[in-house]
Amino acid sequence: MSDEDWTxxxxxxxxxxxxxxxxxxxxxxxxxxxWRNLVRTFASRGCHEAEDVADETMFRVARKxxxxxxxxxxxxxxxxxxxxxxxxxxxxxxxxxLRLHEDVSPPEPPPPPDPPDxxxxxxxxxxxxxxxxxxxxxxxxxxxxxxxxRIENRQRLAEKFGLTxxxxxxxxxxxxxxxxxxxERCMGRAGGA
Numbered sequence: 491m492s493d494e495d496w497t498x499x500x501x502x503x504x505x506x507x508x509x510x511x512x513x514x515x516x517x518x519x520x521x522x523x524x525w526r527n528l529v530r531t532f533a534s535r536g537c538h539e540a541e542d543v544a545d546e547t548m549f550r551v552a553r554k555x556x557x558x559x560x561x562x563x564x565x566x567x568x569x570x571x572x573x574x575x576x577x578x579x580x581x582x583x584x585x586x587x588l589r590l591h592e593d594v595s596p597p598e599p600p601p602p603p604d605p606p607d608x609x610x611x612x613x614x615x616x617x618x619x620x621x622x623x624x625x626x627x628x629x630x631x632x633x634x635x636x637x638x639x640r641i642e643n644r645q646r647l648a649e650k651f652g653l654t655x656x657x658x659x660x661x662x663x664x665x666x667x668x669x670x671x672x673x674e675r676c677m678g679r680a681g682g683a
Contacts, residue, residue, distance in 0.1 A: 498552040505555035509565040522645060524566050528573045529641060543580050545656060547573040613676035617669050624651065625665055632662035
């Protein structure tokens, strides 16, 4: 499959919302509701990549809207059905991975990290101060919490900044890389001083 087959654009996303509800705000709420249900369902089945599998489900459905005509019925049920197929694909890949790695003993857990030193924290604070207030909030809040709280927090952030979850993820990753580079430069200056 070409890279183009694995991407969606704004038109795909808008068509997907249109199938969920005529009113865009209602459709966006349904989208979030369906996505969260997918994540909960996949996680309850032991899928440790539940968010990614839910994202892939939504991407596939959005791409399918390019050729879907005259759909009748509850579109959320269609999404859940696609999700069941995407989950099964993930499960097959995961079980194959386990089979291939069954004789490999798990690695020793890494030792607990050393507590960050004051110099590192000072550099991180300086680098965070260079970001806009919005970027600083995304950089800090995106990685906060775990499990269900993390999912809900990321959804809240996406809604607050008018971003899709995928766009939020990309922005957070870019900010993380930017902060890492800034901290490394700062530590180099501080270490050489």
